[in-house]
Amino acid sequence: MPELPEVQTVLDTLEYQIKDAQIKNVRVLCKKIVEGKEEDFRSGLIGQHFRGFKRRGKYLLFEMDDITFVSHLRMEGKYFILDDTVPLNKHDHVLFDLEDGRQLRYNDVRKFGRMELIEKKEDYKDFKDLGPEPFWDSFDLSYCREYLKTKKKAIKEILLDQSFVAGIGNIYADEILFAIRVHPERKACDLSDEEINGLIKETRHILSEAIKAGGTTIRSYTSSLGVTGRFQMSLRAHSMEHCPICGHPIEKIRVGGRGTYFCKECQKL
Numbered sequence: 001m002p003e004l005p006e007v008q009t010v011l012d013t014l015e016y017q018i019k020d021a022q023i024k025n026v027r028v029l030c031k032k033i034v035e036g037k038e039e040d041f042r043s044g045l046i047g048q049h050f051r052g053f054k055r056r057g058k059y060l061l062f063e064m065d066d067i068t069f070v071s072h073l074r075m076e077g078k079y080f081i082l083d084d085t086v087p088l089n090k091h092d093h094v095l096f097d098l099e100d101g102r103q104l105r106y107n108d109v110r111k112f113g114r115m116e117l118i119e120k121k122e123d124y125k126d127f128k129d130l131g132p133e134p135f136w137d138s139f140d141l142s143y144c145r146e147y148l149k150t151k152k153k154a155i156k157e158i159l160l161d162q163s164f165v166a167g168i169g170n171i172y173a174d175e176i177l178f179a180i181r182v183h184p185e186r187k188a189c190d191l192s193d194e195e196i197n198g199l200i201k202e203t204r205h206i207l208s209e210a211i212k213a214g215g216t217t218i219r220s221y222t223s224s225l226g227v228t229g230r231f232q233m234s235l236r237a238h239s240m241e242h243c244p245i246c247g248h249p250i251e252k253i254r255v256g257g258r259g260t261y262f263c264k265e266c267q268k269l
Helices: 002-018 039-044 141-148 157-161 170-179 193-212
Strands: 023-028 052-056 061-064 069-071 078-083 092-098 102-107 114-118 251-255 260-264
Touching: 002 052, 002 061, 002 078, 002 193, 023 039, 039 114, 069 078, 102 170, 102 193, 157 260, 170 193
Parallel strands: none
Antiparallel strands: 023 092, 052 061, 061 069, 069 114, 078 102, 092 102, 251 260
8 A cells, every 4th residue: 555655656746747737627437436416526626727746645735726636645546647648558447638738537446545635724734633743843753652651552553544644655664663772562652752752763763764765566566657666675664574684584474454564683572
């Protein structure tokens, strides 16, 4: 699933490509992707321009002239920008005809992605009950200590909980925990202040480096806008065979139903 760095990469690329472009027509070929009535979605976007490009967690927020268009890519959602004469792919499900003759296509093999229109806001801090962004000042020791102090779940599960911090998924949770040498099954409430500070610091560092690298392109997810994520070259735990620190084999277990990679020597429980 695309995580914060991948979503940010898609957003930045779309901003470069379609900023101020006007939507001439919208065609919805798979109705379940659009929340609410299809006709309301279409009429709400036709004639609108892509003015602002924001991200909240793993959500793309396109601020139009007087409404905000929200898109969540889920597992395999992708955007393509093509000439409208290019034949459709069977997985192209929502088409946005632009005034300049180009077409923005939403492609989704599994059809898990979702789109909706919401009211424009000054900020989106309360959007979808998401926790703070990793780069916000509010994601600090005081906040994390208060949130974690009663949580007996594994810290890996808590990192994946979008109400704690927005945007982290499976890959980056593994990388963050490896960086601070914390076992993924460790109870969240047991983390010391030093470990929490390390978690905050490494979360920001790893996500920043991943954004610079265009995200991580592995398995079936790739950015479809001509950007190939290079952060997979910097992964140290997730999907790796051996620990880059001690050389021992990287273990794979399931935590909260998610495949989880760690080094049992460097991340002792």
